[in-house]
Amino acid sequence: MKKAVSFILTLAMVFACSQTVFADSRAYRDSGSGDIVIETSGGKEIELVGHVEPTIISVVMPSYIPFDISKSQPADNKVVSPEIKVTNNSNVPVVIYVDNARVDLSNLQGTSWSNSGVVAENQVAVGLTEAAVQPENLGGAKWLAQGQQNTELIRLVSQQDGKMFIVGAIGSQVPENQVFSVVPTLVVKQA
């Protein structure tokens, strides 16, 4: 009886161990080069869980742009403008545009705003242009309109600096020695 039980147990153990081998469909083949090749067949589901990281943009932009405009400037561009440097520190390209421009000409009696850069004798026009140095002419300027707009100014690839200048035109009858303000809001978005 004992011999029979131990024989059955032995058979059971052998059978159980062999099931593992049969369940694992991997077979080991000697490639002959000394490497052991592991082959897989049959497939097994493995769940991969990924998290899509948010796209972060990092930029340096101006929040205030001062400039002078004078009829006595000899070139077509009547503005004395600082360099407006913008920096894209992101890993994605960005575009910078004018979202809104607030204009206050209350100190310039009888003066109106020109949205196009072509000024009558009692008009002022101001725009921005991408340039390496302050431009003397008005070609390529993006003119500021009063109120809401969507005027693209400059595109920057990842880790790039860009430079812009204010340009402008002023009519001959616009009063001098007065201050006016045009406040554009520059907005950045992923390109």
Next chain:
Amino acid sequence: MKSRKKTVILVFLAGAVVVLGIACFLLLQMLPSRNSLELENNATVGIMPGIDREQRLKELQNELDKGLIAFSINTSPLFDPKTQEGNLMLENPKNNAKLLVAQVVLNEGQKTLYTSKAIQPGSYLERIRLEQPLAEGVYEATVYIQAYDEQTQDLIGQTGAAVTLTVQNQ
């Protein structure tokens, strides 16, 4: 007698020389001279503003550089429809030296959804809760970022970032 006469003549001549000298001195004082101009008290010392273009450019550049602001932001924050909380992830870097205030405005209708308090340099706003709830969906918005002087809290200027708000169950 003779020596007395000589003495009188000498004294007379000396007196005449002295008188002549005084007369010449007084005459010279009365005449107009190149070195006697009266200086203008109303004049200001220095270069007149508007004349030195290079100097003026430096002043304008200095003003603009003070208004530069750096920031980082999540371009597509995700909001929970129940809590209206989302990951805006707006950073005010340490080198800004300005306080930032963020305002999230819906492009359609220009409705203000959220306004932050002042964010100090070297800190960030990871999550916000919309003050005006949104239904599930995707919305285009602009985050207007106002910069304030850290000491005086005067408004320096404003810039913005375009974002896409998504409201959905996570």
